[in-house]
Amino acid sequence: MNRLRVENVSKTFVLHHQNGVQLPVLQNASLTVNAGECVVLHGHSGSGKSTLLRSLYANYLPDNGHIHIKHGEEWVDLVTAPARKVIEVRRSTIGWVSQFLRVIPRVSALDVVMQPLLDLGVSREECAAKAANLLTRLNVPERLWHLAPSTFSGGEQQRVNIAHGFIVDYPILLLDEPTASLDAKNSAAVVALIQEAKARGAAIVGIFHDEAVRECVADRLHQMETAS
Numbered sequence: 001m002n003r004l005r006v007e008n009v010s011k012t013f014v015l016h017h018q019n020g021v022q023l024p025v026l027q028n029a030s031l032t033v034n035a036g037e038c039v040v041l042h043g044h045s046g047s048g049k050s051t052l053l054r055s056l057y058a059n060y061l062p063d064n065g066h067i068h069i070k071h072g073e074e075w076v077d078l079v080t081a082p083a084r085k086v087i088e089v090r091r092s093t094i095g096w097v098s099q100f101l102r103v104i105p106r107v108s109a110l111d112v113v114m115q116p117l118l119d120l121g122v123s124r125e126e127c128a129a130k131a132a133n134l135l136t137r138l139n140v141p142e143r144l145w146h147l148a149p150s151t152f153s154g155g156e157q158q159r160v161n162i163a164h165g166f167i168v169d170y171p172i173l174l175l176d177e178p179t180a181s182l183d184a185k186n187s188a189a190v191v192a193l194i195q196e197a198k199a200r201g202a203a204i205v206g207i208f209h210d211e212a213v214r215e216c217v218a219d220r221l222h223q224m225e226t227a228s
């Protein structure tokens with residue numbers, strides 16, 4: 001069953017402050033992802049992997065093409081959807097793990113992690129229990145849970161970020177190098193979370209530079225075409 005269909009997406013960046021230089025990055029990119037499948041974007045540095053992933057979260061607006069998302073019973077095209085629809089899709093359908101945590105000052109790690117589930121109306125007790133479970137599995141020491149993540153190490157921040165992305169059982173997950181700053185033990189914890197998400201039927205698009213991780217989670221590679 002399709003969850004996500006990318007059709008002929010193109011994106012050219014125009015650098016207005018640098019003489020209007022044009023950088024064509026995506027050209028007619030097409031990709032379909034089914035429930036329970038993990039597709040890994042593959043290509044050299046600068047080939048547009050993050051650009052495509054950000055477009056799937058509607059952070060970037062493509063110049064052409066369609067990004068159809070199965071949102072509950074309806075299909076939404078993120079290229080033409082109004083902002084309120086995009087917010088709705090992000091709240092319940094698409095989870096996003098960026099490479100870096102955007103730290104919110106003075107909000108505790110536990111609160112950062114459980115916020116997306118609280119936003120869906122789940123009780124605070126249930127959210128806190130699920131957040132604690134994820135932070136434990138990701139080896140974030142309990143003494144840190146009530147502190148703001150701004151002073152955490154890079155790897156600790158990344159694990160808070162991953163817990164935040166996995167707290168809701170999203171039907172679609174977008175992962176931009178979630179294991180980049182993690183050691184082998186923590187990478188294995190993330191691999192386990194990804195495999196569980198696949199088993200419950202999540203459609204996953206990810207970028208993984210670590211070949212061992214890629215081999216564990218990828219059902220298929222999507223080769224990035226070089227735009228001319």
Ligand SMILES: Nc1ncnc2c1ncn2[C@@H]1O[C@H](COP(=O)(O)OP(=O)(O)OP(=O)(O)O)[C@@H](O)[C@H]1O
Nearest residue numbers: 013014023025043044045046047048049050051052
């Ligand atoms: N917001 C932006 N404005 C202008 N150019 C951009 C922007 N985002 C990306 N680019 C350009 O688009 C190209 C693709 O970048 P992107 O980050 O998608 O590559 P990538 O495949 O994820 O690379 P890496 O493996 O190094 O993360 C690069 O040449 C980059 O300079």
Ligand SMILES: [Mg+2]
Nearest residue numbers: 049050051207
């Ligand atoms: Mg990238």
